[in-house]
Amino acid sequence: MDCMDAQIVCEAGARLALPREAPADSFILHSGLELIARVGLFGMVAPERREGARSQITRLAAEYDAWGPSVEAPSSVSFADPEVAAAALVAALSAGDLDAVDGAARWLGRHAAPIELRRLLAGSLVNRLGAAAHAPIFLYLLPRVAPGGEVPGELLRGLARDLGREWSGRLHWVDGRPLDGPGTPESMFDAIAATPIDPIEGATPFISPTMTRVDEDGSAAKLLEGVVAAGAVRDQGREILRAAAWSMLLEPGEHSAYGWTNALTLPQAVLGVADATPDPAVAVAVAATYVVGFRTGLARRPLVPVEPDAPHVDLDAALSVDRPTAAAAVWHQPDDARADVIAELAARSSEHHDAHYVKYTLACLDAAADDPDHARLFLAAAGGLAGWWAKV
Secondary structure, eight states, X not given: OOHHHHHHHHHHHHHHTSOBSSOOOHHHHHHHHHHHHHHHHHTTSOGGGHHHHHHHHHHHHHHHHHHOOBOOOOOOOOOSSXXXXXXXXXXXXXXXXXXXXXXXXXXXXXXXXXXXXXXXXXXHHTTBOTGGGOHHHHHHHHHHHOTTSSSOGGGHHHHHHHHHHTTTOBOOTTTTOOOOOSOOHHHHHHHHHTOOOOOXXXXXXXXXXXXXXXXXXXXXXXXXXXXXXXXXXXXXHHHHHHHHHHHHHHSOGGGTTTTTTHHHHHHHHHHHTGGGSSOHHHHHHHHHHHHHHHHHXXXXXXXXXXOOOOOSSOHHHHTTTXXXXXXXXXXXXXXXXXXXXXXXXXXXXXXXXXXXXXXXHHHHHHHHHHOGXXXXXXXXXXHHHHHHHHTO
């Protein structure tokens, strides 16, 4: 990223770091995460395609400015160190004291490195459903994308205020249970595939009630309690993400944009911060619960992987036809074309306005890099979402 691009990002970040007075809608909630994801994709976009990516960052900041008044600056507070500030933030969240939340979050954002924010907060936030369960995405992406502070840590402020409004929402079934069963990686995929399908009709449901449903009715615990294995965090995590990506490919397009995108980005983030939590097995259980919750409420078909047939159209055209054609075209690209596929997927999403599209594409590219034996799956899932958006 050259100096001009860094300045655009810095200016946008400073504006997005000012929380709004009113409770966040989807745009405000995702704004900081959208910026971080756009920065993560930027380096994968060919130089001749970057102007569209720049314009979307500028657009994001302008729309944020126009949304509504920002909060008054919090009273100046100081802490002895980031550990003390993090403890104060968690206490303020628990009390619902939004002024104290903002003061502690601002101090932390200014004084703690991104990786410190993850270390200090992941254990307290990993199973929280407030702010649409997006806190782990922030803690995962910020050190991954901007380890040196390229994006301001003060973006924590808005997210923290919304957590303070909804602090009681959390997954409970993971509390006080021995999460060290005899499960294998394959048994994790099988457990998710065995999720009873009980679709919620209509628009994509909100995340908190969707996950509360499988938490409170015992279905998540029944499926997962004996499967999560403390010694298989990485391998079981990969199976969780594969189940999420297959759901994007196999399901009808009704919930592609806002349901099956979250079914990957949420568990990926939880798994990405697992090593910063007291018990990584809990993070695996939480991550798997998200996929179980979405499959219970949104799925229409069994989770049985089936390789798509090759389409008789080139990649560029396929990405503009429809979701199944785009996914199949990406799936069947030769391995030596993978770098070009990644660049195209990154460019198309970076040129688009939708935050979920941007976050999902980055998540798929990250998953493909982390799980190379199944890279084709994750790239095809990203391609399918590109094809979905091409028809909107």
